[in-house]
Amino acid sequence: MNEFGMWSKNISFTNGNLHLSGIPVSQLAKDFGTPAFFLDEDDFRTRALGWKSALTEEFGPHTGNVFYAAKAFISVEVAKWIQEIGIGIDVCSGGELSVALAGGIDPEKIEVHGNNKSLDEIDRAVHVGVKAIVVDSLQEIDRVAAMARKYKKTQQIFLRLTPGIQAHTHESISTAHEDVKFGFSIASGAAWLAVEEAAKHPELELRGIHCHVGSQIFGTESFELAAERLIAFLAKYRDAFGSQLPELDLGGGYGIAYLPEDETVQPGDVIPALGNAVRKFCQLYALDLPLISIEPGRAIVGPSMFTLYEVGTTKDVVLEDGKIRRYISIDGGMSDNIRPSLYDAEYHAILAGRESTAPFISSRIVGKHCETGDIVIKSIDLPSDISPGDLIAVPATGAYGRSMASNYNHIPRPPVVAVKGSQARVILRRENNEDLLALDVKE
Numbered sequence: 001m002n003e004f005g006m007w008s009k010n011i012s013f014t015n016g017n018l019h020l021s022g023i024p025v026s027q028l029a030k031d032f033g034t035p036a037f038f039l040d041e042d043d044f045r046t047r048a049l050g051w052k053s054a055l056t057e058e059f060g061p062h063t064g065n066v067f068y069a070a071k072a073f074i075s076v077e078v079a080k081w082i083q084e085i086g087i088g089i090d091v092c093s094g095g096e097l098s099v100a101l102a103g104g105i106d107p108e109k110i111e112v113h114g115n116n117k118s119l120d121e122i123d124r125a126v127h128v129g130v131k132a133i134v135v136d137s138l139q140e141i142d143r144v145a146a147m148a149r150k151y152k153k154t155q156q157i158f159l160r161l162t163p164g165i166q167a168h169t170h171e172s173i174s175t176a177h178e179d180v181k182f183g184f185s186i187a188s189g190a191a192w193l194a195v196e197e198a199a200k201h202p203e204l205e206l207r208g209i210h211c212h213v214g215s216q217i218f219g220t221e222s223f224e225l226a227a228e229r230l231i232a233f234l235a236k237y238r239d240a241f242g243s244q245l246p247e248l249d250l251g252g253g254y255g256i257a258y259l260p261e262d263e264t265v266q267p268g269d270v271i272p273a274l275g276n277a278v279r280k281f282c283q284l285y286a287l288d289l290p291l292i293s294i295e296p297g298r299a300i301v302g303p304s305m306f307t308l309y310e311v312g313t314t315k316d317v318v319l320e321d322g323k324i325r326r327y328i329s330i331d332g333g334m335s336d337n338i339r340p341s342l343y344d345a346e347y348h349a350i351l352a353g354r355e356s357t358a359p360f361i362s363s364r365i366v367g368k369h370c371e372t373g374d375i376v377i378k379s380i381d382l383p384s385d386i387s388p389g390d391l392i393a394v395p396a397t398g399a400y401g402r403s404m405a406s407n408y409n410h411i412p413r414p415p416v417v418a419v420k421g422s423q424a425r426v427i428l429r430r431e432n433n434e435d436l437l438a439l440d441v442k443e
């Protein structure tokens with residue numbers, strides 16, 4: 001049981017009222033409306049620094065960088081924090097690159113991902129001077145080389161490799177098995193072909209290799225196995241080319257708690273395990289320790305945010321076995337959290353704005369969209385006196401919540417409100433009706 005694993009560090013409960021940094025959610029709801037994401041800035045910074053210090057402590061002079069995975073959640077303000085904290089960022093589109101640059105992130109700390117980067121995206125990445133482009137196809141090797149020639153630059157690249165690992169997570173978020181769109185397979189020989197292809201281009205500097213096992217991964221085995229296979233590949237490279245590639249990027253994917261019984265992968269547990277594996281296999285192949293980088297996204301921002309909803313309606317449904325299920329409809333749903341519908345992701349929720357001593361009733365929390373599958377939580381016991389106007393908080397929605405939000409049913413996307421000390425401020429405003437109409441061409 002790890003109740004606070006789902007919540008950020010400045011969360012507290014008093015008389016049934018959830019507080020963030022001492023501010024009751026009833027006040028937050030009054031000031032900012034619902035639905036809304038509330039981001040504990042201090043928690044975000046602490047987690048980001050936690051990964052940075054664990055990596056530095058473990059690898060010392062062989063530390064590469066922590067590249068925060070922007071896809072989990074990014075805004076200009078958060079990009080500023082990343083720059084201040086001094087970690088790097090992994091972007092996987094031109095849009096994410098724009099936000100990172102707008103937040104003042106040094107291009108030298110930006111790594112560019114994507115399995116189908118457009119020519120414009122490659123052009124801009126090379127032009128602004130990003131640290132590295134993580135190449136994902138043979139065509140892209142030529143495209144990046146052409147752009148480097150255009151700007152008369154040498155572009156650093158990594159090759160994204162597929163180590164053939166079956167990560168134990170949802171199929172849609174495991175990325176390192178063979179039958180997947182990402183990376184060059186080591187087993188099939190595609191990875192080696194990519195090395196040979198890259199070597200033909202003097203405008204490219206192959207800095208290292210990369211892999212991302214998948215997301216929401218627990219335990220250390222998958223990461224250790226990935227390290228083993230990538231280091232064997234580094235040895236093969238050294239043997240063929242007579243010199244060693246300097247960097248190894250082991251991706252992100254560290255799991256977090258969504259339910260009270262879940263654990264959160266701690267940097268202090270997984271990074272030393274990675275360190276042991278990396279040292280062991282480097283020793284085995286007589287390699288120098290490369291610079292080691294990682295790319296956590298969810299593990300930094302996931303627990304830092306919760307979503308606050310207001311209950312609009314309730315309804316009791318009699319099930320086939322005669323039992324009652326209470327449907328609690330909140331004012332958001334699948335447009336601000338697609339994860340339950342997309343990955344069967346499970347979340348926890350609490351009555352957040354007042355105390356209740358009412359007995360619990362089997363409930364389902366559903367959204368307001370015109371879709372049966374618009375379910376935030378399939379089954380949860382909640383106080384039976386929950387009624388319209390009550391506040392419901394869902395923890396651990398920071399990663400892939402707002403970033404995967406949509407305008408389905410023309411619902412405006414919720415704001416993100418950052419809370420630091422006793423100050424709460426909007427860092428990403430709520431969409432409004434004008435935003436929803438902004439793209440329609442009106443003669």
Ligand code: LLP
Nearest residue numbers: 069212215216252253254295296297298400
């Ligand atoms: N690095 C690379 C190359 C990645 O592809 C990803 C995630 C990450 C890092 C960060 O992974 P994290 O530490 O956040 O797990 N929408 C899905 C997750 C897709 C992740 C895709 N890549 C979800 O909501 O679970």
